[in-house]
Amino acid sequence: MSVATSTSPAQTVSLSKAAVRNWKPPIGFGIFAIIALLLFTVGARSGITTFRLSTSSDLIQLPAISADVVIVTTVVVILLFAMAAYSAWLSYRAMRTPLWMTALFAALFLVAFLTWAAAGQLIPVPGLLVGAVGLSAPLIFGSLGGVISERVGVVNIAIEGQLLAGAFASAVVASITQQPVLGLLAAVIAGMLVSFVLAAFSIKYIVDQVIVGVVLNVLVIGLTSFLFSKLLSPNAALLNSPPRFPRLPIPLLGEIPIIGPVFFRQTIIIYIMYVAVAAVWFALFKTKWGLRLRAVGEHPQAADTVGINVNRTRFWNVSLAGAIAGLGGAYFTLGSVGAFNKEMTAGAGFIALAAVIFGRWDPIRATLAALLFGFASNLQSVLSIVGSPVPSQFMLMLPYLVTIFAVAGLVGQVRAPAASGKAYVKS
Amino acid sequence: MSEQLPPPVQPEETVTPVTPEPETQEGSRSQQVLRDILGGSAMISVLAVVLALIAGAILIAVTDKNVQAASGYFFSRPGDTLKAIWDAAAGAYSALFQGSIYNFRRPGFADGIKPLTETLTFATPLIAAGLGVAVSFRTGLFNIGGRGQMLVAAGAAGYVAFTFPMPFPLHLIVAVIAGVAAGAIWGGIAGLLKARTGAHEVIVTIMLNYIGLYLISYLLRTQGALQAPGSNNPKSPAMLPSAVFPDLLGAKYNLHWGFIFAIAATVWVWYLINRSNLGFQFRAVGANPHAARVAGMNVKNIYVYAMLISGGLIGLAGVAQILGTVTTGFSEGIDAGIGFDAITVALLGRSKPVGVFFAGILFGALKAGGYSMQAAQGVPVDIVLVVQSLIVLFIAAPPLVRAIFRLPVPGSMRRAKALNPNAMVTK
Structure with a gap:
């Protein structure tokens, strides 16, 4: 007996791969x-x-x-x-x-x-690279803050403000206490405070996140410049002479040629930075916390449906982002320059933002982008010393040009977290 | 933050119509009118300014030397501290008033009123740039690129103004057109990139700020471009007299014809936004780009036009700076932060031309008065930035102001949506 099977001839659907030519x-x-x-x-x-x-x-x-x-x-x-x-x-x-x-x-x-x-001329390769890592440090901290904040769905234009607040607070606290570690702590708190405002206004009062970010930058520049002129410069000895972190060479690794001096004879802030990059990457992609964070940033409604408190997740992660960016601010005063100055971040926050986008909202890629930007910036200063034929302004322009090409889609695909920049109103 | 093109259809964005709060009709009509005035936007604006000034006063008092000295023996003689606080705040704000509106110490009306003309001089570029930002806001775009647009406009207008000798009115007109065109092109790049590739205009304009800055900085250091001949300073030569805005009220005052241009621009923008076909399309795209597309508007072109006009108006601000306020040659700091101030001006003026006009005058007064406050009372001018940004923060968050002053709420959700069209509202 045979079952009347309507045997259609086994159609072997050959999935021919469409030839996609990417020119x-x-x-x-x-x-x-x-x-x-x-x-x-x-x-x-x-x-x-x-x-x-x-x-x-x-x-x-x-x-x-x-x-x-x-x-x-x-x-x-x-x-x-x-x-x-x-x-x-x-x-x-x-x-x-x-x-x-x-x-x-x-x-x-x-x-x-x-x-x-x-x-x-002579090019000191280790010096070039050490300087690049130094210039990248605030950018890397700032871009980590940006990545976390944007991944959770809050556009962070205020990185500049967080860096500046961190630099200011760390300079003052470290000067008064003569303890650079306390300065570091103060920078974390200051960056977090800026983030609290960003989070409160964008989450509770549903103000557009870009507006809050831009205004916060102005507010922090105004506040720190005002306090600098009024308090810090008249009492520079007491309030604006922070001790700097000493360089801590790591015994064995520090002796590797080229790599040693560049990566392993640095201050403690740089070592914290290595840990922070690894930790943020691991936490974002390998932990429950990171999954929730990304869910909130991509599809808050779905996250809400499965019981994640969207606005609370956003609030605390934006605060965390500010804390990390604040650390970057501390590098300005405790790691490199030594004393606070008006608007000393000079647009580093915006380069960090550029690194976030160029790094496609990924902590590792953003770090590499920040390193690239730091390298370009240090290359410019090294070349201006040896007398380069390329005007330094064009080297300084590079990160910004690269970012425009990146967002215009000329350098790979760039896609922001879907709900980034959108407030979530539950009713 | 970058947007994809075509934008993915997000079902959650199709917002369910928000039902207005069931208003309990307990009050009479007059109470309703009172409620509207108290909860209305004008009242919020006024209260925001008051709150910001109070915060500024607190900052001034806390950092004042006499207050600090008197607070040392607060518990034995609290009156001294209170008097010192009053002296510090009142002294600063009376200096602000006398530096921005009328100086009572000068003899005669002609001298006494000079501060008001200074205010209007400071307000001129703020109004022009604020109008530019307002046009972009009304179209749903964020033009954060005021700095770059002002700088390239100043560069172009300045080059015309000091290189090509021409008879008086013609030279001025050509220089203004050159500057406005340069600003428009710089803004238009962002619009074009948004329209063609979906690159987010916030990122592009921020990056263009720095590209413009370094470009102008390079040209100011290049002989034959913008640098004064035979000079080593990064500064342009003085403008030819035939290209300079004539004084409006005689040589006694700094106020120049640029102010008339600002008034004309206000009227023109009012006509453009409220009466013209193009302005209607701007507003339609700003309210809902999807609906505008369905209605047959070419949303991409509207983005480009809006950014062109926005950049052109901000360019006018740059022109007013170099052909009116500082005619002796400019350096790369010629934008004087107006590009960012313009954002706060547009927000305070709620993106309406007349509102922007008066907001520009208010911030012009703060700037003019800020300098006399610094000279007379030793209060750093940066306090103006703090007050300015606080005003915008308070205005952007009416619920906060209402909570502080315990004002009635005139219908909650509608307001939240109107403030931030991006907000996801779930039902």
Whole structure:
């Protein structure tokens, strides 16, 4: 017997993969290769550039590398064009250009650029990198604060204010107590206070988050500048001479060539920063807390339905974000400069915001973006010392330009948390 | 924060119509009128200003030396402390009044009224820039890029004003047009990027601020561009007299024809927003872009037009600065924070042209008076920033002001929605 099965012929649905050709990488590579060609031929320079890899205090001394500008630039330009062509071939075959190739491309471009810009001069590589990490530190703390805040659904334009408040509070408290650790604590509290205002106004009073952020920045600039002029500058000895954190070399790691001085002979704030980056990444993506946080930022209604208190989650995580950003502010006074000054953050909060977006709201990527921006900024100051042909203003512009390209979708996909910037009103 | 294009349809955004609060009809008509006045927006604005001034007074009193000295023996003679507090606050605010409206110490009306003309001089760029921000607000956009737009406008207008000699009215007009066009282009970039790629205008305008700043900073350091010939300072040469706004009330006062331009701009923006076809589309897009699209409006083009006009008006503020207030050449600080002040002006004026006009005059008075307060009473001018930002914070959160003064609530949810159209309201 046979069951009358209406046997349709087994349709083997072959899911043919649509050939998606992404031409952005080869176009980008090509543009940069042409820029390199123009820069190195029109503005041709000659001479020997020396890269010093070790400092005099290093245990293991690496020899300095000398590079002939003409040879290096010629070789690199050829390599860049080759990579652009290879990337175009990959795109034609509907394959992705691997990330390592982009990294290699950027590194080659950078080496050639450095060699060319510092023709006939000496570049202290460890000094360049140490300075970059130092300049990145407040950006990294600020961008971690931004990531947490935006992931939970509150746009944090007030990073600048949180940094500035942290810098101010840490300078005053550390000066009075002569305890840098207490200064650090004060910075955390100050950043948190700014966040309380941001959270209260945007969550309780449903004021637009961008407005609150912008106004808070003005408020903090006004308050700190007022108190600085009125109290801090007349009593600088008592109120504005904070002790700085000493450098704490980590025994074994600190002796690794190049990496040692850059990452492991730093102040305690930088070590806190490493821990903070790892902790934020782990907490966001591997814990219940992080899942809830992201749920609230992506779909508050769904989060509410499963019993998460949306507004309370937002309030406390925005406060946490402010606390972390406040730590970044402390770096200005306790880590690098030493005394508070009017508007000393000078737009670092906005670069941190740029790092958040360029890093696609991911703590690790945002950290890398902040490092990149810090490096560009320090490169500018090193090159202005050796007398670079590129005006420093254009180097300083770089992070902002890169961010505009990023949000305009020219550098990968950028997608904000869905509910970021939207207040949640339950009724 | 970046928006995707096309925007994903979010069902939760289709807000259920909010039922108005069931108003208990217990009061008579006159009580209802009183309730509307007390709870209305004008009352909130006035109270916000009062609250901010009180907060400023507290700040002034707390940081005052005499108050601190007298509070040392507060419990033996509390009267001294109270008198010192009164002296500090009253002294500061009377200096503010005499520096911004009428100076009683000067003989004769012509000299006594000079502070009021100073106020109007300070108000001129604030009104123009505030109108620009208001236009963007009405279209549902945040133009945070006032600084960059003012700077490029100043650069363009300044270049025309000191390079090309022309007869008087023509030169001025060409310079103004150049500046307004430059500001419009700088704003239009953000509009264009939002329209074509969905890049969020807040991020783009913030980044354009810094790009504009470094661009102008570079040009001011480049011979043949904006730098004064033969000078090493990053400063432009003086404007040619044929391109300068003539004095409005004679050489005795600083008030210049730029103020007339500001009045004209107010009238024009009023016409644009309230009477013109384009303004109707601006408001429609601002109220609900989806509905506007359904109604057949080209939302993308409206974004571009709104940012062009917004940038142009802010450009006018930059022009008024260099061709009216500071005609002896400008440096990169020419924007004087007006780009950010404009946001507070637009918020205080509730994005209505006439409101912005008076808000601009109020903040102009605070600025003019702030400097005389600093000179006469030693109160740092930064207090103005604090007062300004507090005013906006209070205005943005009517429930807070109502709670402080125990005012009646004129219908709760409607107000919350009107304040922040982005808010998700669940039912």
